[in-house]
Amino acid sequence: MSVENNLKALGITLPAAPAAVAAYAPWIRVGNLVITSGQLPWDGDTLGFTGKLGDELNEEQGYQAARLCAINAIAQLKAAVGKLDLIRQIVRLEGNVHSAPGFRGHPQVLNGASDLFNQTFGDRGRHTRTALGINEMPLDAPVQLSVWAEVLTGAEDTQPP
Amino acid sequence: MSVENNLKALGITLPAAPAAVAAYAPWIRVGNLVITSGQLPWDGDTLGFTGKLGDELNEEQGYQAARLCAINAIAQLKAAVGKLDLIRQIVRLEGNVHSAPGFRGHPQVLNGASDLFNQTFGDRGRHTRTALGINEMPLDAPVQLSVWAEVLTGAEDTQPP
Amino acid sequence: MSVENNLKALGITLPAAPAAVAAYAPWIRVGNLVITSGQLPWDGDTLGFTGKLGDELNEEQGYQAARLCAINAIAQLKAAVGKLDLIRQIVRLEGNVHSAPGFRGHPQVLNGASDLFNQTFGDRGRHTRTALGINEMPLDAPVQLSVWAEVLTGAEDTQPP
Numbered sequence: 001m002s003v004e005n006n007l008k009a010l011g012i013t014l015p016a017a018p019a020a021v022a023a024y025a026p027w028i029r030v031g032n033l034v035i036t037s038g039q040l041p042w043d044g045d046t047l048g049f050t051g052k053l054g055d056e057l058n059e060e061q062g063y064q065a066a067r068l069c070a071i072n073a074i075a076q077l078k079a080a081v082g083k084l085d086l087i088r089q090i091v092r093l094e095g096n097v098h099s100a101p102g103f104r105g106h107p108q109v110l111n112g113a114s115d116l117f118n119q120t121f122g123d124r125g126r127h128t129r130t131a132l133g134i135n136e137m138p139l140d141a142p143v144q145l146s147v148w149a150e151v152l153t154g155a156e157d158t159q160p161p
Numbered sequence: 162m163s164v165e166n167n168l169k170a171l172g173i174t175l176p177a178a179p180a181a182v183a184a185y186a187p188w189i190r191v192g193n194l195v196i197t198s199g200q201l202p203w204d205g206d207t208l209g210f211t212g213k214l215g216d217e218l219n220e221e222q223g224y225q226a227a228r229l230c231a232i233n234a235i236a237q238l239k240a241a242v243g244k245l246d247l248i249r250q251i252v253r254l255e256g257n258v259h260s261a262p263g264f265r266g267h268p269q270v271l272n273g274a275s276d277l278f279n280q281t282f283g284d285r286g287r288h289t290r291t292a293l294g295i296n297e298m299p300l301d302a303p304v305q306l307s308v309w310a311e312v313l314t315g316a317e318d319t320q321p322p
Numbered sequence: 323m324s325v326e327n328n329l330k331a332l333g334i335t336l337p338a339a340p341a342a343v344a345a346y347a348p349w350i351r352v353g354n355l356v357i358t359s360g361q362l363p364w365d366g367d368t369l370g371f372t373g374k375l376g377d378e379l380n381e382e383q384g385y386q387a388a389r390l391c392a393i394n395a396i397a398q399l400k401a402a403v404g405k406l407d408l409i410r411q412i413v414r415l416e417g418n419v420h421s422a423p424g425f426r427g428h429p430q431v432l433n434g435a436s437d438l439f440n441q442t443f444g445d446r447g448r449h450t451r452t453a454l455g456i457n458e459m460p461l462d463a464p465v466q467l468s469v470w471a472e473v474l475t476g477a478e479d480t481q482p483p
Contacts, residue, residue, distance in 0.1 A: 023436035024451040030413045030472045031354065032192065037450040054297075089320075091191045096454055099297035106299040114184035126321070128198040129185040130307055132257055133297030136376075136421035136455030138428040146452055150191045159411075160448070193353065215458075250481075252352045260458035267460040275345035287482070289359040290346040291468055293418055294458030311352045 003084035006120040007074070017079040018042050018072055025160045027080045032151045033091070034080045038144040041068035050140040054103030057142050062097065062105065066112030069145035073113075074120070077149050079160075086155040090117050090127040091148040098142045099133035106131040113145055164245035167281040168235070178240040179203050179233050186321045188241045193312045194252070195241045199305040202229035211301040215264030218303050223258065223266065227273030230306035234274075235281070238310050240321075247316040251278050251288040252309040259303045260294035267292040274306055325406035328442040329396070339401035340364050340394050347482045349402045354473045355413070356402045360466040363390035372462040376425030379464050384419065384427065388434030391467035395435075396442070399471050401482075408477040412439050412449040413470040420464045421455035428453040435467055 007014065020026040020037050027036045041048045049065040051057050057065070070093075078084050095110035097103070110131050117125040137144060168175065181187040181198050188197045202209045210226040212218050218226070231254075239245050256271035258264070271292050278286040298305060329336065342348040342359050349358045363370045371387040373379050379387070392415075400406050417432035419425070432453050439447040459466060
């Protein structure tokens with residue numbers, strides 16, 4: 001398996017790992033875990049989508065927003081471990097969906113992230129998931145996604161620059 | 162201590178561990194930690210409760226909903242480790258309560274989960290907790306609960322089927 | 323580096339680590355990680371601030387509330403490890419902001435916690451962060467903050483009393 005090849009087959013070029021705001025780090029490694037900060041649907045320098053699901057955005061747009069969050073998260077994991085094949089297991093996706101009153105399609109939206117991890121990491125992409133609706137999101141982002149990944153034992157220890 | 166005996170004394174029969182939606186796994190083990198996906202108050206094939214606290218549901222109903230989430234979470238832990246006595250410590254309950262405007266009884270609701278872990282796991286059931294109000298919840302569930310548990314060193318490593 | 327000296331230089335006296343409600347513990351150690359329960363902006367026996375950001379409270383008040391949460395979290399870490407210099411790395415701040423409709427200043431509010439960790443722990447204070455808006459918060463608190471910290475290998479294992 002090569003995660004990089006799977007990304008290429010999907011036509012995905014990883015962006016530079018988005019910098020976090022100055023006061024915090026985009027990822028931290030602790031033991032064999034890499035934990036990311038909350039990832040937003042950045043598409044270059046702007047958010048690919050903004051607004052609430054069930055109001056400005058529909059489920060398909062939410063799916064694409066969650067997929068963008070996942071692409072940014074994978075870029076963070078690559079920055080953390082160097083080669084994505086050094087990841088043993090995606091452990092958890094924490095999915096938070098900016099929700100207008102009455103919105104219930106959180107699972108469909110977050111499948112945009114889950115599907116991409118499954119497509120690119122195969123069995124190693126299986127993960128637990130939380131799915132919550134949030135009333136007000138930083139930067140009016142529709143989705144915020146945090147990822148935990150387990151690194152293969154023996155992979156070099158690293159910290160963000 | 163036998164967690165299984167304590168469950169029996171409370172008249173609780175663990176259900177089959179609820180399957181997660183296809184795109185993700187109900188639990189993952191990483192090192193000595195087992196992490197569950199967000200658990201809902203399933204009672205067989207249907208949710209035992211739906212709606213918002215402070216609107217359709219009162220605190221006592223919320224307590225029972227949180228207890229149901231905990232029963233499902235314990236079923237996941239059993240699926241993960243085989244015997245519940247192999248759990249060294251419940252580490253964290255992440256409690257999310259579907260809240261109507263002005264609802265403030267999150268702690269009382271989540272005690273439905275905390276009390277059950279304390280009753281069944283004894284000292285090993287002591288846990289940290291987060292308690293948040295959520296404006297819109299998947300499936301209109303009143304509570305979503307995620308659990309972290311530490312497994313005794315030496316317990317066989319496992320992954321979900 | 324001495325974290326205690328840095329706190330003193332900032333004029334901060336750590337309070338007694340706030341007790342959690344009876345049903346759960348204020349912190350748990352698992353392996354080399356210490357995890358706190360959700361910390362509120364306690365100032366002695368009362369909350370230093372209550373209400374929603376963007377309604378009763380402005381960003382500067384939110385910043386101070388997040389800083390108070392961080393002071394309480396540091397008190398919990400000290401209770402957990404004895405000497406704060408035994409902390410190798412702050413791993414994660416989970417920041418939840420009680421938000422009125424349209425509030426978008428979550429990052430500015432949570433910098434009140436991030437800045438304090440950076441000022442007192444130096445490089446060891448760098449952390450990942452999640453920043454979410456919450457519609458209804460327990461006790462009407464404006465901020466709830468959970469912290470993960472990695473303990474130096476070899477530091478004595480402990481559990482809450």
